[in-house]
Amino acid sequence: xxxxxxxxxxxxxxxGQTIILKCEPVSGHNDLFWYRQTKIxxxxxxxxxxxxxxxxxxxxxxxxxKAEMLNSSFSTLKIQPTEPKDSAVYLCAxxxxxxxxxxxxxxxxxxxx
Amino acid sequence: xxxxxxxPSALSLHEGTGSALRCNFTTTMRAVQWFRKNSRGSLxxxxxxxxxxxxxxxxxxxxxxxxxxxxLHIRDAQLExxxxxxxxxxxxxxxxxxxxxKGTVLLVSP
Numbered sequence: 636x637x638x639x640x641x642x643x644x645x646x647x648x649x650x651g652q653t654i655i656l657k658c659e660p661v662s663g664h665n666d667l668f669w670y671r672q673t674k675i676x677x678x679x680x681x682x683x684x685x686x687x688x689x690x691x692x693x694x695x696x697x698x699x700x701k702a703e704m705l706n707s708s709f710s711t712l713k714i715q716p717t718e719p720k721d722s723a724v725y726l727c728a729x730x731x732x733x734x735x736x737x738x739x740x741x742x743x744x745x746x747x748x
Numbered sequence: 749x750x751x752x753x754x755x756p757s758a759l760s761l762h763e764g765t766g767s768a769l770r771c772n773f774t775t776t777m778r779a780v781q782w783f784r785k786n787s788r789g790s791l792x793x794x795x796x797x798x799x800x801x802x803x804x805x806x807x808x809x810x811x812x813x814x815x816x817x818x819x820l821h822i823r824d825a826q827l828e829x830x831x832x833x834x835x836x837x838x839x840x841x842x843x844x845x846x847x848x849x850k851g852t853v854l855l856v857s858p
Contacts, residue, residue, distance in 0.1 A: 668845060678834070678848035691845065726791065728846075736781055736796035737836075737846060 637662065639740035641727050647746045653715040656743045659708055660729030668737060669702050669712050672724040681725075684710065717747045751775055752837050754849025761856050766806075766823035769852045771835035773816040778840040780811045780818040785832045785851075794820070794833075825856045 640659045648654050660667045669681040682702035683691040689702070699718070704710040714721055724744050728737040753772045761767055771780065779798040783791040795802050797811040797818070806825075811818040818835055832853050836846035 670848075677850045678836070678846075680845050680847075683845050728791075736793055738793065739783070739791035 639727055639729050639738050641725075641740035641743050643743060644741060645744050645746075647748065648717045649748055650719060651716045652747075653713065654717055654745065656712040656714075656725050656727075656745070658710045658712070658727030658740060660710070660727070661731075661738055662708065664729035664731050664738075665707075666730040666732065666737075667704060667710050668728040668730075669710070670726040670728065672726055672742070678726070681712065714745075717745075719747045721745060722747050751839070751847045752835065752849040754835055754852060756852060757850065758853045759855070761822070761825045761829075761854065763826060763856060763858055764824055766821065766825060768822070769820040769833055769835070769854075771818045771837065771849050773818075773837055776816065776840045777813060777837035779838045780809075781836045781838075781846060782809055782818075782820050783834045783836065785834070791834065822854075825854075827856050827858070830854055830856045 639661055642657045646654055665686050667684045670678050671681055672678045681700055684704045687704045687707055699715055701713045722745055724742045726742045727740045730737045751774050755770050759767060781796045782794040784794055786792050795809040797809060801810040806823050808821045832851045834848055834851045836848040838846060
């Protein structure tokens, strides 16, 4: 039974580049979340989808961050253009429905030079 | 301010002893989830509670929505319990997004 998968596991980008992170939720899950984790801010919500519809786009992160969910089994998070302050671990999580626990992927560690 | 305040930020235990981690919430939360980050950086689910208490081995968690807190108790700590623990809570808003605490770094020593 596959959990949440994320690719790549590590990404190094130059300032100003476009990067795309990928996530596959647990099969059958309706809710998908993107989080960013830094040592200073901890875990912050970037985007939240329910049944492929964007429910929340993380306010302060709207500027250069765009999450999409083109089908129920795949989501992407695009950061364009990247800045050094974007260096963090990006986590994807999924949940079967409202009121159920979230399952997390292993994360993508992004380093922006 | 932060909606989820987790304490302590760091904790040192000797093998065989126990302690508790706590999360206080500034608003009413519908449910709480506790995680441990494993060596690969993945967040491993420990507990999910909408109320009451749950126990799993040497871990026990409690959640009181009315009093706005949750705890994670560790007893008979083992070396392999070392790691970073997070609580995360769902606001009572109809969506099940999580707001995370800053984490507790637990070090268990011989």
